[in-house]
Amino acid sequence: MTLSPAACIEWLFPQSGPDLSDRVVAAKKAGFNAVEFHLWRDKPMSRIAQALTDHGVRVSSFCVDPRRSMIDPAEHDELVQAVRDSIEAGKALGSPPMIVASGFNVPGMTHEEQHANAIVGLRRIADVAEEAGVILLLEPLNNRVELPLIYLSSTSQALDLIETVDSPNLRLLYDMYHSAVMEESVPGVLEGRMHLVHHVQVADTKGRHEPGTGDIDWDAAISELVRMGYDGAIGFEYLPTLPDDESTSTAKARIGL
Template sequence: MSSPFTLAACAEMLWRDRPIEWRCARLAEMGFQVGLWNWPEHDLAKLAASGATFSIMNGYLTGRLADDEGADALLRSARETAQVGKRLGVARLNLHGTGLGAGGLPAQPCDVVSGAMWLKARDTLCRIAEMAEAEGVTFTLENLNLPVDHPGTPFGRAEDTIALVSAVDHPRLRLNLDLYHAQIGEGNLIETCRRALPWIGEVQVADVPGRCEPGTGEINYRGVARALQAMGYAGPVGMEAFATGDPEAALAAFRAAFTL
């Protein structure tokens, strides 16, 4: 049996005592593509020489979706990151509803999102999509959970990201559907995948609670994998999770959950 999906794993969260380029090379040796977080923290030449294929990377450093100043900063930052993404051959560049600071908390928390903010966020994402088309790259918008990891993040729920990306409806703007975050904030994962399906660029996974590899918590990832295959999804699935023990055992559990 083999996986009907392209499997990837976040290098930042595994073998955390090893250099990042070693982690990337090891994931490549094991047959996984590689996810990254903030690129300025790493030596780009060493990443490029690691032999890894990069599935996704943070697509901005500053900026926000829903106000003029933040949108302009986001466009500048995303355009700069697009050049790095092209240098590394990164398939998708990831965005959030607002910039995240220490501990994943929003740089500017927002508990109430107005109608004007929704319209501005859609306009900003249209500008991102147009820039992505010109640069030949693809951006994704990721959902986040509000109760545990990212309280006060606007446009954080999967429902919100689906609404925004479907409203823009551009092939250079896709969803990074994170099922760990969706389970904490909303649940109903298979139906969420079904609603999101036309716009999914990548699915990310970790179990709940704990954000560790599949099989350590409450999510039936074998069932999710079968449902994704049945609905015709054959794209990337990335493990963005910590290992409860040996990272290679965690990766084996992830591969097993998504091998059908």
């Protein structure tokens, strides 16, 4: 199996400046053939697209913008429009996969009601993604550190939703940092379901810094991914503590890339 690193230029290469097009160049010089970032509406998309073309770099993922809830029916129409707008914006980048999260718990709404609403919301945006030929990545996030009110914090539940919606254009973003914060094990949540995983991101606990700065056993974690058949990008979505090139080279070495 061949895993390939992707640099989250939202956070990495800050010494190259705030313009993400310059960070694309820095990532390429550091040996990355793929980059990713978060929201797009505040980004210089035309300059990013030109930098990608000039340097032979692809985008492994970016976020649907604006973020809207899939568990609150009052936001479903806005969610669909956000996906449509993001698909259009992503064309300049080669139509890469786009990340969606659940949204926050809705006061007065039961977990079961929110789960049912999520299925409806995901089905609607999956239909849009299928029509456009774009992959949507559903990302569960931890509710113990950064996002205490987030609805979808369980990888297993995210996979249940993906299986229920049953769209080839809806897959899982497995963020190993969020999963570790939730005390999940890699095989415990992914065994037998790796075919539903399209992208993986890494950062260490505690602090969400470079792999090797925290508590995750990266040798075991990466070995499990490979054993179960993952063969794709590993997004370096962490907050660096070291100078640009030293940070990414250290992270690559720690997870064996």
